[in-house]
Amino acid sequence: MPCLDEAAALPWVLERIPPGWRAVVVDNGSTDGSAELAASLGAYVVREPVRGFGAACHAGLQAATADIVCFCDCDASLDPTSLPTVVRPVLDGRADLVLGRRRPVTRGAWPLHARLANRELSRLIRRRTGLRLGDLGPMRAARREPLLALGLTDRRSGYPLQMVVRAADAGWRVRETDVPYRPRTGRSKVTGTWRGTWHAVQDMRAVLHTSAGAVR
Template sequence: MTDVVLPCRDEAAALPALLARMPAGYRPIVVDNGSADGLAAVARAHGARVISVAEPGYGAAVHAGVLAADPDDGVVCVMDADGSFDPRQLPRVAGPVRSGVAQLGVGRRRPATRGAWPLHARAANAALAWRLRRLGLPVHDIGPIRAVRRADLLALRLRDRRFGYPLELLIAAGRAGWPVVEVDVDYHPRAAGTRSKVTGTVRGTVRAVRDMSAVLAR
């Protein structure tokens, strides 16, 4: 059974449909990072395991979820929980890791509809991905959906607990010499009633870029 870490804050509206599409063999861990919309109760009602994390920040939520994942399976997935990704595509991302082709599998967002990925967020992502390719990483996205062996991830000892976490993971994987495989995944508009903390506003994107720039500076 592969655990899927779903870092969440006020995304209860997206969870029923998302959890209903979780593929066989993939078990959701919903990480409640300070929600005020009854998210934990909704997640439990739809069969998900729920853990609560008081420390704010995307990286804090992901790290707590990875720690809570079953070490026996080995592979853990992480996916945004706002409804923008189809969990039925998780095997596509995890496959290269399970087969040994890669130590890190990441998704490259391919917008399924016009407007799914706001221009300001796409531009910021492209700039960061370009810098990663200059470091030798074959990626075009910073990996909002990814798969990795739990022990490998924890061994990297990532420090960022905010929006810089995905970027720090990619940089650390590159420095460690990990083979990284990027696969295309569909990117949909997020579920009604939710708003991305990053792409939903220009301010959110600026905040994320600031966190990621701090990671690059290190």
């Protein structure tokens, strides 16, 4: 769970982690006490000094010890109680990578600019990989060792896209399942503004450009 100044959201998020699951919170340079709060609430805290969404996600993947790992944001936009639904196709052997397709529960949950950017990325992914995805959702599940074997290198906003592209190139079965999407707590560091969304899209376009010559 990548985390940057999410102290306001962490109590709600961590109390909804399914029983028996281990929460790995990767603090990416918070100044609001997020790391200390997460630890006090029972999470295993990893500190990743290199800034970037991908850097935090990959640090969490490396720190995890379970056979199957899940990714989830720490901003309360995604409900951790949905994680068993996302992981079930992997557990059952029906999928290798499952993405949570976000379904807004209120009109303000998903800003227009972020939805438009997501739609365009879905189109580019379909053209590049043949996958017909409705969302490049941040809630996802896969087996840890195969994920590490993909050799993911992006450490910015392109990390989730690179995961999908490399999984598709490796012949993985990629599936989606619906998950509720709520208004986040606090201000978004990535897609909360047009500028942040533009930078995220540029990161992801760079991933697609770099991967264009890969052998499928």
